[in-house]
Amino acid sequence: MKKIVAWKSLPEDVLAYLQQHAEVVxxxxxxxxxxxxxxKDADGGIGSSVKISSAMLEGASRLKALSTISVGYDQFDVADLTRRGILLAHTPDVLTESTADTVFSLILASARRVVELAEWVKAGQWKHSIGPAHFGVDVQGKTLGIVGLGRIGGAVARRAALGFNMKVLYTNxxxxxxxxxxxGARRVELAELLATSDFVCLQVPxxxxxKHMIGAAELKSMKKNAILINASRxxxxxxxxxxxxxQNGTIHGAGLDVFETEPLPADSPLLKMANVVALPHIGSATHETRHAMARxxxxxxxxxxEGTLAINIVNREVLKK
Known part of the structure; x- marks a missing residue:
């Protein structure tokens, strides 16, 4: 009987499904x-959010396939897996809509200062009608620049154009x-997208x-009233x-679901900024979507x-070996 290593907790029905086909450790x-x-003793593995290094696979001669419960696969050395003849699969479609919802929630929350003002109300500060000091900015009719118009980027574009009458620019x-x-999306170079977008949304692996495609120079080229949205990596x-x-007012604000170090350190300056909406990497984090991803x-x-997988393959070159 084949043996599978699971390094992430799985829903009971998903675990039962795997156990019908293999011994699960x-x-x-x-x-x-x-x-x-x-x-080293397994035929396959399933999990997410763990770096799988080349050294960890030394001696794993039986290993034929790894399946990540995510669309991203930067936790794996794909070239090394391919060299070893290990197929890598991912889940690119089932999380598209829930992740796009998260992206748009960041756009709305950042523009309308939802988190900041909700906390202000809870702190008992709402004692009279608000004035310009607490105003946000409109989303409808603005220009959204999407860097990477794949599945999720396309779903964000649909929400923006059809739901909020936004002009959509993209690079891809x-x-x-x-x-x-x-x-009505228009493909432009990154420089034009950064210079003309009211919201810049990153949707790239x-x-x-x-890596660091948005740095000091790119941020400086953005509009002073622009908001950066990052729910990719x-x-x-x-x-x-x-x-x-x-801090310097180079851009207006940011809506972030992802960070260079996760969890975000408690002493990060980002947590002290009223113009930052910070979420704990919840892009696909709904009960329905996470279950669908695991399945x-x-x-x-x-x-x-079983040698029958034809979709969701990261390193298709393995099939040619």
Whole structure:
């Protein structure tokens, strides 16, 4: 019988599904030695939010497939997995809509100062009608620049254009004809997007090319009243440069669901800024979506071990070996 290592807690029905197809060994990644030993004796693995290094896979000669319960896969050395003949699967579709909801909640909360003013009310500060000092800015009719118009970026564009009558600009490796035709999105260079957008939304994976793609120079090129939204990966932004830009008034504010270090350290200057909405990486964090992701990842793994998986494959080159 095949053996699967699970390094993340799984819903009962998803665990039962896996147990119908293989022996499942549940380990806690904090127990590093036990975790590595289990990988050496496994045919497959499933989990998320843990860095799987090349050293951890030494001697794991049986390992044929890993399935991450996420759309992002920067926790894996994909080239190393491919060299070892280990297929990597992910869950790119099931979290699109809930993550796009989170992105748009950041846009609205940042523009209308929702978190700041809610806390102000709870603190008993609302004693008279508010004035300009507490006003926010409109979202409807503004320009939204989306860096990376893939599945999630496209879902954000739909909300922006059809729901809020926003002008949508985007940068992407290739043109998105559907977004252009349906939402009126216009593909531009990053420099134009940064210079003309009221909201700049990052929706790119973390790669060597996208790490710190938004730094001091890029922030300085944005409009002074612009708001940066990041729900992709924290390291796509130079966090220190962002802190300085927010402190200096280079940009108006930021809505952030991701950070270079997670959890965000309690002494981070970002937590002291009224013009920052900071969330604990909740992009796909709904009961429905997280369950669907776990089920999808489990199905990916079972199919991969049976040699029938045809979708959601990160390193398709493995199939050619």
């Amino acid at each position: 549940q380990v806690h990644p904090a127990q590093h030695g036990t975790f590595v030993a289990a990988l 490796r290739s043109a998105n004809a559907q977004a252009e035709q349906t939402y 973390l790669t060597s090319e996208t 924290g390291a796509t932004v130079d966090e220190q440069a962002l802190i300085e830009a927010l 999808n990842a489990a199905e990916n793994l079972v199919a991969a071990l």
